Amino acid sequence: MSVLVTGATGMFGGLIVEKLSQGDVPVLAASRSESRAASLTDGSVTGVVADMDKPETFVPLLQQVDRMFLVSPMHPDLGERECALIECAKQANLKQVVKLYGSVEHEGDPLDLQHWMAIDALKASGLSWCLVSPQTVTDSHVMAQLETIRSERRLYACAGDGRMGMVTADNCAEVAALVLQEPVERFAGRNLQITGPEAITYAQVAQQMSSALGENIEYIDMTEEELARAAVEAGMPEEDLELQVLCHFRQIRNGKAELVTDTYREVVGRPATSVHDWTCANRMFFE
Numbered sequence: 001m002s003v004l005v006t007g008a009t010g011m012f013g014g015l016i017v018e019k020l021s022q023g024d025v026p027v028l029a030a031s032r033s034e035s036r037a038a039s040l041t042d043g044s045v046t047g048v049v050a051d052m053d054k055p056e057t058f059v060p061l062l063q064q065v066d067r068m069f070l071v072s073p074m075h076p077d078l079g080e081r082e083c084a085l086i087e088c089a090k091q092a093n094l095k096q097v098v099k100l101y102g103s104v105e106h107e108g109d110p111l112d113l114q115h116w117m118a119i120d121a122l123k124a125s126g127l128s129w130c131l132v133s134p135q136t137v138t139d140s141h142v143m144a145q146l147e148t149i150r151s152e153r154r155l156y157a158c159a160g161d162g163r164m165g166m167v168t169a170d171n172c173a174e175v176a177a178l179v180l181q182e183p184v185e186r187f188a189g190r191n192l193q194i195t196g197p198e199a200i201t202y203a204q205v206a207q208q209m210s211s212a213l214g215e216n217i218e219y220i221d222m223t224e225e226e227l228a229r230a231a232v233e234a235g236m237p238e239e240d241l242e243l244q245v246l247c248h249f250r251q252i253r254n255g256k257a258e259l260v261t262d263t264y265r266e267v268v269g270r271p272a273t274s275v276h277d278w279t280c281a282n283r284m285f286f287e
Helices: 011-022 034-040 055-062 078-091 110-124 138-143 146-152 169-181 202-213 224-233 238-253 263-268 275-281
Strands: 003-005 027-031 045-049 067-070 096-100 129-134 154-157 191-194 218-221
Touching: 003 011, 003 055, 011 027, 011 045, 011 169, 027 034, 027 055, 034 045, 055 078, 067 078, 067 169, 078 096, 078 110, 096 110, 096 169, 110 129, 110 238, 129 169, 138 146, 138 169, 138 202, 138 275, 146 154, 154 202, 154 224, 169 191, 169 263, 191 263, 202 218, 202 275, 224 238
Parallel strands: 003 027, 003 067, 027 045, 067 096, 096 129, 129 191, 154 218
Antiparallel strands: none
16 A cells, blocks of 8 residues: 655645654655655655656556545635545546545635536546535644734634634644555545534633633634634735635634544544644744
8 A cells, every 4th residue: 555645845744754654654744845855764764855847757657556545725716626635636546545635614705616626527537536624623723823812812713703623734644544444445435524622712722722821812703804814914915815715714703614523533533632732742942
């Protein structure tokens, strides 16, 4: 068994490469950068150069593996990029494609439409497939504000009182890595919605972090306009705001991120990680 991991230098791709390497699974870890690809080579992992905007660069790589983990950046061309790779996987007759999706209800917003373009192509491909769909991801929501948490002891969002089944990236990577190592039939055609142990508000995230750190973290709720302005002032390109930030907070605020499942326990055999326990494990970053 061998696996091609796209986006291998990103958060999810990198974690999945790490989990697979711990099991000595042969992995081709793909990156657009030659230097970053070279840095990935270690043990059972071989860093390879491939560009999702040039799907032909994946063709020879897919001939060398049985399975693919498909993840790509939040981008207006996500659907087109992933559809091209699914077609390449079909031509290579892969045994399995595992795609990263999500379990927040975006219901037809631009990001969701891009994902569904790829999901529909995957379902029509004839390949065995599985979706790994995290809820609101603790790491990306909290670590994005690391500097303000350190300097101000504040957590900012425009989530109102919306609840979210916040889940760690590590928990999601554990599930994906196990799916990629299990018999294909076990998870074929499933959408594995991975969540944390409970649905909590941003104020409760701040409370759990406060408890873990032994000092007060204050939650500041903002309007969408205020958050957008602050993000641009911090250096985020305005054209990336909707797809990468605002649409996610909007769904949390509107009650579309409340889902809690027991899928992590089903697959891994233990409870999902709480925000409190995640903060304890990452305490050094907040000091």
